[in-house]
Amino acid sequence: MINTVLFDMGGTLEDIWYNDQTIQDVTRKLLTFLQEHDMVTGSNEICFWNKINNGIRRYKQWSEGNALELKPEEIWPQYYLSEFDLDKEKVARYAEDMAGLWEVTYYHRELRPGVKEALEELKNKGYRLGVxxxxxxxxxxxxVLEAYGIRDYFEDVTLSSVTGYRKPHPGIFQIALREMKAKAEECAYVGDTLSRDVIGAKRMHFGAAIQIRSFLSSQKDEGVDSVWQPDHVVEKIADIVPYLEKLNGRA
Incomplete structure:
Protein backbone atom coordinates (compact mmCIF):
# COMPACT_ATOMS: atom_id res chain seq x y z
CA MET A 1 0.00 0.00 0.00
CA ILE A 2 1.31 3.43 -0.95
CA ASN A 3 0.88 5.87 1.93
CA THR A 4 3.63 8.44 1.22
CA VAL A 5 4.27 10.56 -1.86
CA LEU A 6 7.61 12.33 -2.33
CA PHE A 7 8.06 14.96 -5.03
CA ASP A 8 10.90 16.45 -6.99
CA MET A 9 10.76 20.26 -7.11
CA GLY A 10 12.02 21.87 -10.36
CA GLY A 11 10.27 20.40 -13.38
CA THR A 12 7.77 18.50 -11.25
CA LEU A 13 5.86 20.67 -8.80
CA GLU A 14 6.87 23.66 -10.88
CA ASP A 15 7.46 24.34 -14.55
CA ILE A 16 11.05 25.39 -15.07
CA TRP A 17 13.05 26.53 -18.08
CA TYR A 18 15.86 28.81 -19.14
CA ASN A 19 16.78 30.63 -22.36
CA ASP A 20 19.05 33.36 -23.68
CA GLN A 21 17.04 36.03 -21.88
CA THR A 22 17.27 34.38 -18.47
CA ILE A 23 21.03 33.91 -19.02
CA GLN A 24 21.39 37.63 -19.77
CA ASP A 25 19.29 38.49 -16.71
CA VAL A 26 21.31 36.38 -14.30
CA THR A 27 24.58 37.64 -15.75
CA ARG A 28 23.58 41.27 -15.18
CA LYS A 29 22.21 40.64 -11.70
CA LEU A 30 25.28 38.73 -10.57
CA LEU A 31 27.60 41.42 -11.90
CA THR A 32 25.55 44.08 -10.12
CA PHE A 33 25.53 42.05 -6.89
CA LEU A 34 29.30 41.61 -6.97
CA GLN A 35 29.89 45.30 -7.66
CA GLU A 36 27.53 46.32 -4.83
CA HIS A 37 29.57 44.16 -2.47
CA ASP A 38 32.93 45.51 -3.65
CA MET A 39 33.88 42.47 -5.68
CA VAL A 40 34.92 43.80 -9.06
CA THR A 41 35.52 41.24 -11.80
CA GLY A 42 36.82 43.64 -14.47
CA SER A 43 34.76 41.72 -17.05
CA ASN A 44 32.04 42.74 -19.45
CA GLU A 45 28.88 40.65 -19.55
CA ILE A 46 30.05 38.26 -22.27
CA CYS A 47 33.41 37.61 -20.65
CA PHE A 48 31.81 37.23 -17.23
CA TRP A 49 29.28 34.69 -18.51
CA ASN A 50 31.93 32.68 -20.34
CA LYS A 51 34.11 32.46 -17.24
CA ILE A 52 31.33 31.64 -14.81
CA ASN A 53 29.94 29.09 -17.24
CA ASN A 54 33.34 27.38 -17.32
CA GLY A 55 33.16 27.05 -13.55
CA ILE A 56 29.60 25.76 -13.68
CA ARG A 57 30.57 23.10 -16.21
CA ARG A 58 33.49 21.96 -14.07
CA TYR A 59 31.28 21.78 -11.00
CA LYS A 60 28.54 19.87 -12.80
CA GLN A 61 31.06 17.39 -14.14
CA TRP A 62 32.31 16.72 -10.61
CA SER A 63 28.94 16.91 -8.87
CA GLU A 64 26.85 14.87 -11.30
CA GLY A 65 29.69 12.43 -11.89
CA ASN A 66 29.86 11.64 -8.17
CA ALA A 67 26.19 12.30 -7.30
CA LEU A 68 27.40 14.65 -4.56
CA GLU A 69 26.66 18.28 -3.68
CA LEU A 70 28.86 20.87 -2.01
CA LYS A 71 27.63 23.79 0.07
CA PRO A 72 27.22 27.17 -1.68
CA GLU A 73 30.20 28.58 0.25
CA GLU A 74 32.34 25.88 -1.37
CA ILE A 75 30.80 25.95 -4.86
CA TRP A 76 31.10 29.64 -5.62
CA PRO A 77 34.74 30.32 -4.69
CA GLN A 78 36.05 26.90 -5.80
CA TYR A 79 34.10 26.61 -9.05
CA TYR A 80 31.65 29.28 -10.23
CA LEU A 81 33.86 32.32 -9.59
CA SER A 82 37.22 30.57 -9.54
CA GLU A 83 38.47 32.31 -12.72
CA PHE A 84 38.18 35.76 -11.14
CA ASP A 85 40.69 37.40 -8.83
CA LEU A 86 38.26 37.77 -5.92
CA ASP A 87 38.64 37.35 -2.18
CA LYS A 88 37.52 33.73 -1.69
CA GLU A 89 36.44 34.29 1.89
CA LYS A 90 34.24 37.17 0.80
CA VAL A 91 32.79 35.13 -2.07
CA ALA A 92 32.00 32.34 0.41
CA ARG A 93 30.30 34.83 2.76
CA TYR A 94 27.85 35.90 0.05
CA ALA A 95 27.59 32.54 -1.71
CA GLU A 96 24.09 31.67 -0.51
CA ASP A 97 22.78 35.05 -1.64
CA MET A 98 24.20 34.43 -5.10
CA ALA A 99 22.94 30.85 -5.12
CA GLY A 100 19.42 32.02 -4.32
CA LEU A 101 19.62 34.74 -6.96
CA TRP A 102 20.79 32.16 -9.50
CA GLU A 103 17.97 29.72 -8.78
CA VAL A 104 15.20 32.25 -9.39
CA THR A 105 16.83 34.20 -12.24
CA TYR A 106 18.69 31.72 -14.42
CA TYR A 107 15.59 29.52 -14.23
CA HIS A 108 12.10 30.76 -14.97
CA ARG A 109 9.87 29.06 -12.41
CA GLU A 110 6.12 28.83 -11.96
CA LEU A 111 3.86 26.45 -10.09
CA ARG A 112 2.31 23.85 -12.36
CA PRO A 113 -1.45 24.26 -12.81
CA GLY A 114 -3.54 22.30 -10.33
CA VAL A 115 -0.69 21.44 -7.94
CA LYS A 116 -2.25 22.94 -4.84
CA GLU A 117 -5.56 21.20 -5.49
CA ALA A 118 -3.80 17.86 -6.08
CA LEU A 119 -1.79 18.18 -2.87
CA GLU A 120 -4.97 19.01 -0.97
CA GLU A 121 -6.70 15.94 -2.39
CA LEU A 122 -3.76 13.70 -1.54
CA LYS A 123 -3.71 14.99 2.04
CA ASN A 124 -7.46 14.52 2.36
CA LYS A 125 -7.06 10.91 1.22
CA GLY A 126 -4.49 10.30 3.92
CA TYR A 127 -1.23 10.42 1.98
CA ARG A 128 1.85 11.86 3.66
CA LEU A 129 3.83 14.27 1.47
CA GLY A 130 7.47 15.32 1.17
CA VAL A 131 10.03 16.80 -1.21
CA VAL A 144 9.81 29.16 -3.37
CA LEU A 145 7.50 26.68 -1.65
CA GLU A 146 6.43 29.46 0.72
CA ALA A 147 5.89 31.83 -2.21
CA TYR A 148 3.68 29.25 -3.93
CA GLY A 149 1.70 28.78 -0.71
CA ILE A 150 2.31 25.02 -0.56
CA ARG A 151 5.07 24.63 2.05
CA ASP A 152 2.67 23.41 4.76
CA TYR A 153 1.59 20.40 2.70
CA PHE A 154 5.00 18.77 3.16
CA GLU A 155 6.18 17.08 6.31
CA ASP A 156 9.79 17.11 5.16
CA VAL A 157 11.94 18.81 2.52
CA THR A 158 15.22 17.00 1.84
CA LEU A 159 17.81 18.89 -0.23
CA SER A 160 21.07 17.86 -1.85
CA SER A 161 22.71 21.07 -0.61
CA VAL A 162 22.00 20.01 2.98
CA THR A 163 22.61 16.25 2.76
CA GLY A 164 25.62 16.40 0.44
CA TYR A 165 24.07 13.75 -1.83
CA ARG A 166 22.48 14.39 -5.23
CA LYS A 167 19.79 12.24 -6.80
CA PRO A 168 20.11 9.48 -7.90
CA HIS A 169 22.49 8.77 -4.96
CA PRO A 170 20.69 6.48 -2.51
CA GLY A 171 21.89 8.64 0.38
CA ILE A 172 19.46 11.47 -0.27
CA PHE A 173 16.51 9.05 -0.55
CA GLN A 174 17.56 7.22 2.62
CA ILE A 175 17.72 10.47 4.56
CA ALA A 176 14.27 11.51 3.31
CA LEU A 177 12.79 8.14 4.25
CA ARG A 178 14.34 8.36 7.70
CA GLU A 179 13.01 11.88 8.23
CA MET A 180 9.55 10.81 7.07
CA LYS A 181 9.72 7.55 9.07
CA ALA A 182 8.54 5.85 5.88
CA LYS A 183 9.28 2.55 4.14
CA ALA A 184 10.48 2.69 0.53
CA GLU A 185 7.96 0.10 -0.66
CA GLU A 186 5.14 2.26 0.73
CA CYS A 187 6.34 5.39 -1.09
CA ALA A 188 5.74 6.82 -4.54
CA TYR A 189 8.27 9.22 -6.00
CA VAL A 190 7.22 11.79 -8.60
CA GLY A 191 9.87 13.43 -10.78
CA ASP A 192 10.58 14.65 -14.28
CA THR A 193 13.85 12.86 -15.10
CA LEU A 194 14.86 9.26 -15.60
CA SER A 195 18.49 9.98 -14.75
CA ARG A 196 17.83 11.44 -11.31
CA ASP A 197 14.30 10.66 -10.22
CA VAL A 198 13.19 7.38 -11.76
CA ILE A 199 16.57 5.66 -11.39
CA GLY A 200 16.92 6.86 -7.81
CA ALA A 201 13.45 5.64 -6.82
CA LYS A 202 13.86 2.34 -8.65
CA ARG A 203 17.21 1.60 -7.01
CA MET A 204 15.62 2.25 -3.62
CA HIS A 205 12.73 -0.12 -4.46
CA PHE A 206 10.05 2.53 -4.05
CA GLY A 207 6.50 1.30 -4.45
CA ALA A 208 6.06 3.47 -7.54
CA ALA A 209 8.23 5.73 -9.70
CA ILE A 210 6.07 8.27 -11.52
CA GLN A 211 7.35 10.61 -14.22
CA ILE A 212 5.91 13.94 -15.30
CA ARG A 213 7.94 15.29 -18.20
CA SER A 214 9.32 18.81 -18.31
CA PHE A 215 11.66 21.14 -20.20
CA LEU A 216 14.55 19.49 -18.35
CA SER A 217 13.60 15.87 -19.00
CA SER A 218 15.27 15.33 -22.38
CA GLN A 219 18.28 17.48 -21.47
CA LYS A 220 19.07 15.53 -18.32
CA ASP A 221 18.20 12.08 -19.71
CA GLU A 222 20.37 11.95 -22.81
CA GLY A 223 22.08 8.59 -22.97
CA VAL A 224 20.19 7.06 -20.02
CA ASP A 225 19.87 3.28 -20.26
CA SER A 226 16.31 2.49 -21.36
CA VAL A 227 16.06 -0.30 -18.78
CA TRP A 228 15.21 2.42 -16.24
CA GLN A 229 11.60 3.29 -16.98
CA PRO A 230 8.87 4.81 -14.80
CA ASP A 231 5.98 2.74 -13.54
CA HIS A 232 3.62 5.41 -14.77
CA VAL A 233 3.78 8.67 -16.76
CA VAL A 234 1.37 11.54 -16.08
CA GLU A 235 0.63 14.74 -17.95
CA LYS A 236 -0.30 16.74 -14.86
CA ILE A 237 0.13 16.35 -11.11
CA ALA A 238 -3.58 15.71 -10.58
CA ASP A 239 -3.26 12.50 -12.62
CA ILE A 240 -1.22 10.82 -9.89
CA VAL A 241 -4.22 10.72 -7.55
CA PRO A 242 -6.34 8.18 -9.49
CA TYR A 243 -3.20 6.16 -10.28
CA LEU A 244 -2.27 5.84 -6.60
CA GLU A 245 -5.84 5.09 -5.62
CA LYS A 246 -5.90 2.29 -8.20
CA LEU A 247 -2.61 0.89 -6.86
CA ASN A 248 -4.13 0.89 -3.40
CA GLY A 249 -7.27 -0.86 -4.61
CA ARG A 250 -9.52 2.10 -3.95
CA ALA A 251 -10.36 3.11 -7.52
Whole structure:
Protein backbone atom coordinates (compact mmCIF):
# COMPACT_ATOMS: atom_id res chain seq x y z
CA MET A 1 0.00 0.00 0.00
CA ILE A 2 1.31 3.43 -0.95
CA ASN A 3 0.88 5.87 1.93
CA THR A 4 3.63 8.44 1.22
CA VAL A 5 4.27 10.56 -1.86
CA LEU A 6 7.61 12.33 -2.33
CA PHE A 7 8.06 14.96 -5.03
CA ASP A 8 10.90 16.45 -6.99
CA MET A 9 10.76 20.26 -7.11
CA GLY A 10 12.02 21.87 -10.36
CA GLY A 11 10.27 20.40 -13.38
CA THR A 12 7.77 18.50 -11.25
CA LEU A 13 5.86 20.67 -8.80
CA GLU A 14 6.87 23.66 -10.88
CA ASP A 15 7.46 24.34 -14.55
CA ILE A 16 11.05 25.39 -15.07
CA TRP A 17 13.05 26.53 -18.08
CA TYR A 18 15.86 28.81 -19.14
CA ASN A 19 16.78 30.63 -22.36
CA ASP A 20 19.05 33.36 -23.68
CA GLN A 21 17.04 36.03 -21.88
CA THR A 22 17.27 34.38 -18.47
CA ILE A 23 21.03 33.91 -19.02
CA GLN A 24 21.39 37.63 -19.77
CA ASP A 25 19.29 38.49 -16.71
CA VAL A 26 21.31 36.38 -14.30
CA THR A 27 24.58 37.64 -15.75
CA ARG A 28 23.58 41.27 -15.18
CA LYS A 29 22.21 40.64 -11.70
CA LEU A 30 25.28 38.73 -10.57
CA LEU A 31 27.60 41.42 -11.90
CA THR A 32 25.55 44.08 -10.12
CA PHE A 33 25.53 42.05 -6.89
CA LEU A 34 29.30 41.61 -6.97
CA GLN A 35 29.89 45.30 -7.66
CA GLU A 36 27.53 46.32 -4.83
CA HIS A 37 29.57 44.16 -2.47
CA ASP A 38 32.93 45.51 -3.65
CA MET A 39 33.88 42.47 -5.68
CA VAL A 40 34.92 43.80 -9.06
CA THR A 41 35.52 41.24 -11.80
CA GLY A 42 36.82 43.64 -14.47
CA SER A 43 34.76 41.72 -17.05
CA ASN A 44 32.04 42.74 -19.45
CA GLU A 45 28.88 40.65 -19.55
CA ILE A 46 30.05 38.26 -22.27
CA CYS A 47 33.41 37.61 -20.65
CA PHE A 48 31.81 37.23 -17.23
CA TRP A 49 29.28 34.69 -18.51
CA ASN A 50 31.93 32.68 -20.34
CA LYS A 51 34.11 32.46 -17.24
CA ILE A 52 31.33 31.64 -14.81
CA ASN A 53 29.94 29.09 -17.24
CA ASN A 54 33.34 27.38 -17.32
CA GLY A 55 33.16 27.05 -13.55
CA ILE A 56 29.60 25.76 -13.68
CA ARG A 57 30.57 23.10 -16.21
CA ARG A 58 33.49 21.96 -14.07
CA TYR A 59 31.28 21.78 -11.00
CA LYS A 60 28.54 19.87 -12.80
CA GLN A 61 31.06 17.39 -14.14
CA TRP A 62 32.31 16.72 -10.61
CA SER A 63 28.94 16.91 -8.87
CA GLU A 64 26.85 14.87 -11.30
CA GLY A 65 29.69 12.43 -11.89
CA ASN A 66 29.86 11.64 -8.17
CA ALA A 67 26.19 12.30 -7.30
CA LEU A 68 27.40 14.65 -4.56
CA GLU A 69 26.66 18.28 -3.68
CA LEU A 70 28.86 20.87 -2.01
CA LYS A 71 27.63 23.79 0.07
CA PRO A 72 27.22 27.17 -1.68
CA GLU A 73 30.20 28.58 0.25
CA GLU A 74 32.34 25.88 -1.37
CA ILE A 75 30.80 25.95 -4.86
CA TRP A 76 31.10 29.64 -5.62
CA PRO A 77 34.74 30.32 -4.69
CA GLN A 78 36.05 26.90 -5.80
CA TYR A 79 34.10 26.61 -9.05
CA TYR A 80 31.65 29.28 -10.23
CA LEU A 81 33.86 32.32 -9.59
CA SER A 82 37.22 30.57 -9.54
CA GLU A 83 38.47 32.31 -12.72
CA PHE A 84 38.18 35.76 -11.14
CA ASP A 85 40.69 37.40 -8.83
CA LEU A 86 38.26 37.77 -5.92
CA ASP A 87 38.64 37.35 -2.18
CA LYS A 88 37.52 33.73 -1.69
CA GLU A 89 36.44 34.29 1.89
CA LYS A 90 34.24 37.17 0.80
CA VAL A 91 32.79 35.13 -2.07
CA ALA A 92 32.00 32.34 0.41
CA ARG A 93 30.30 34.83 2.76
CA TYR A 94 27.85 35.90 0.05
CA ALA A 95 27.59 32.54 -1.71
CA GLU A 96 24.09 31.67 -0.51
CA ASP A 97 22.78 35.05 -1.64
CA MET A 98 24.20 34.43 -5.10
CA ALA A 99 22.94 30.85 -5.12
CA GLY A 100 19.42 32.02 -4.32
CA LEU A 101 19.62 34.74 -6.96
CA TRP A 102 20.79 32.16 -9.50
CA GLU A 103 17.97 29.72 -8.78
CA VAL A 104 15.20 32.25 -9.39
CA THR A 105 16.83 34.20 -12.24
CA TYR A 106 18.69 31.72 -14.42
CA TYR A 107 15.59 29.52 -14.23
CA HIS A 108 12.10 30.76 -14.97
CA ARG A 109 9.87 29.06 -12.41
CA GLU A 110 6.12 28.83 -11.96
CA LEU A 111 3.86 26.45 -10.09
CA ARG A 112 2.31 23.85 -12.36
CA PRO A 113 -1.45 24.26 -12.81
CA GLY A 114 -3.54 22.30 -10.33
CA VAL A 115 -0.69 21.44 -7.94
CA LYS A 116 -2.25 22.94 -4.84
CA GLU A 117 -5.56 21.20 -5.49
CA ALA A 118 -3.80 17.86 -6.08
CA LEU A 119 -1.79 18.18 -2.87
CA GLU A 120 -4.97 19.01 -0.97
CA GLU A 121 -6.70 15.94 -2.39
CA LEU A 122 -3.76 13.70 -1.54
CA LYS A 123 -3.71 14.99 2.04
CA ASN A 124 -7.46 14.52 2.36
CA LYS A 125 -7.06 10.91 1.22
CA GLY A 126 -4.49 10.30 3.92
CA TYR A 127 -1.23 10.42 1.98
CA ARG A 128 1.85 11.86 3.66
CA LEU A 129 3.83 14.27 1.47
CA GLY A 130 7.47 15.32 1.17
CA VAL A 131 10.03 16.80 -1.21
CA UNK A 132 13.43 15.53 -2.37
CA UNK A 133 15.26 18.09 -4.51
CA UNK A 134 18.68 18.63 -6.06
CA UNK A 135 19.68 22.25 -5.49
CA UNK A 136 22.89 24.20 -4.98
CA UNK A 137 21.14 26.64 -2.61
CA UNK A 138 20.36 26.01 1.05
CA UNK A 139 17.17 28.06 1.26
CA UNK A 140 15.71 28.76 -2.19
CA UNK A 141 13.47 25.67 -2.29
CA UNK A 142 11.92 26.61 1.05
CA UNK A 143 11.45 30.21 -0.10
CA VAL A 144 9.81 29.16 -3.37
CA LEU A 145 7.50 26.68 -1.65
CA GLU A 146 6.43 29.46 0.72
CA ALA A 147 5.89 31.83 -2.21
CA TYR A 148 3.68 29.25 -3.93
CA GLY A 149 1.70 28.78 -0.71
CA ILE A 150 2.31 25.02 -0.56
CA ARG A 151 5.07 24.63 2.05
CA ASP A 152 2.67 23.41 4.76
CA TYR A 153 1.59 20.40 2.70
CA PHE A 154 5.00 18.77 3.16
CA GLU A 155 6.18 17.08 6.31
CA ASP A 156 9.79 17.11 5.16
CA VAL A 157 11.94 18.81 2.52
CA THR A 158 15.22 17.00 1.84
CA LEU A 159 17.81 18.89 -0.23
CA SER A 160 21.07 17.86 -1.85
CA SER A 161 22.71 21.07 -0.61
CA VAL A 162 22.00 20.01 2.98
CA THR A 163 22.61 16.25 2.76
CA GLY A 164 25.62 16.40 0.44
CA TYR A 165 24.07 13.75 -1.83
CA ARG A 166 22.48 14.39 -5.23
CA LYS A 167 19.79 12.24 -6.80
CA PRO A 168 20.11 9.48 -7.90
CA HIS A 169 22.49 8.77 -4.96
CA PRO A 170 20.69 6.48 -2.51
CA GLY A 171 21.89 8.64 0.38
CA ILE A 172 19.46 11.47 -0.27
CA PHE A 173 16.51 9.05 -0.55
CA GLN A 174 17.56 7.22 2.62
CA ILE A 175 17.72 10.47 4.56
CA ALA A 176 14.27 11.51 3.31
CA LEU A 177 12.79 8.14 4.25
CA ARG A 178 14.34 8.36 7.70
CA GLU A 179 13.01 11.88 8.23
CA MET A 180 9.55 10.81 7.07
CA LYS A 181 9.72 7.55 9.07
CA ALA A 182 8.54 5.85 5.88
CA LYS A 183 9.28 2.55 4.14
CA ALA A 184 10.48 2.69 0.53
CA GLU A 185 7.96 0.10 -0.66
CA GLU A 186 5.14 2.26 0.73
CA CYS A 187 6.34 5.39 -1.09
CA ALA A 188 5.74 6.82 -4.54
CA TYR A 189 8.27 9.22 -6.00
CA VAL A 190 7.22 11.79 -8.60
CA GLY A 191 9.87 13.43 -10.78
CA ASP A 192 10.58 14.65 -14.28
CA THR A 193 13.85 12.86 -15.10
CA LEU A 194 14.86 9.26 -15.60
CA SER A 195 18.49 9.98 -14.75
CA ARG A 196 17.83 11.44 -11.31
CA ASP A 197 14.30 10.66 -10.22
CA VAL A 198 13.19 7.38 -11.76
CA ILE A 199 16.57 5.66 -11.39
CA GLY A 200 16.92 6.86 -7.81
CA ALA A 201 13.45 5.64 -6.82
CA LYS A 202 13.86 2.34 -8.65
CA ARG A 203 17.21 1.60 -7.01
CA MET A 204 15.62 2.25 -3.62
CA HIS A 205 12.73 -0.12 -4.46
CA PHE A 206 10.05 2.53 -4.05
CA GLY A 207 6.50 1.30 -4.45
CA ALA A 208 6.06 3.47 -7.54
CA ALA A 209 8.23 5.73 -9.70
CA ILE A 210 6.07 8.27 -11.52
CA GLN A 211 7.35 10.61 -14.22
CA ILE A 212 5.91 13.94 -15.30
CA ARG A 213 7.94 15.29 -18.20
CA SER A 214 9.32 18.81 -18.31
CA PHE A 215 11.66 21.14 -20.20
CA LEU A 216 14.55 19.49 -18.35
CA SER A 217 13.60 15.87 -19.00
CA SER A 218 15.27 15.33 -22.38
CA GLN A 219 18.28 17.48 -21.47
CA LYS A 220 19.07 15.53 -18.32
CA ASP A 221 18.20 12.08 -19.71
CA GLU A 222 20.37 11.95 -22.81
CA GLY A 223 22.08 8.59 -22.97
CA VAL A 224 20.19 7.06 -20.02
CA ASP A 225 19.87 3.28 -20.26
CA SER A 226 16.31 2.49 -21.36
CA VAL A 227 16.06 -0.30 -18.78
CA TRP A 228 15.21 2.42 -16.24
CA GLN A 229 11.60 3.29 -16.98
CA PRO A 230 8.87 4.81 -14.80
CA ASP A 231 5.98 2.74 -13.54
CA HIS A 232 3.62 5.41 -14.77
CA VAL A 233 3.78 8.67 -16.76
CA VAL A 234 1.37 11.54 -16.08
CA GLU A 235 0.63 14.74 -17.95
CA LYS A 236 -0.30 16.74 -14.86
CA ILE A 237 0.13 16.35 -11.11
CA ALA A 238 -3.58 15.71 -10.58
CA ASP A 239 -3.26 12.50 -12.62
CA ILE A 240 -1.22 10.82 -9.89
CA VAL A 241 -4.22 10.72 -7.55
CA PRO A 242 -6.34 8.18 -9.49
CA TYR A 243 -3.20 6.16 -10.28
CA LEU A 244 -2.27 5.84 -6.60
CA GLU A 245 -5.84 5.09 -5.62
CA LYS A 246 -5.90 2.29 -8.20
CA LEU A 247 -2.61 0.89 -6.86
CA ASN A 248 -4.13 0.89 -3.40
CA GLY A 249 -7.27 -0.86 -4.61
CA ARG A 250 -9.52 2.10 -3.95
CA ALA A 251 -10.36 3.11 -7.52
Missing amino acids: ISNTASLYSVFD
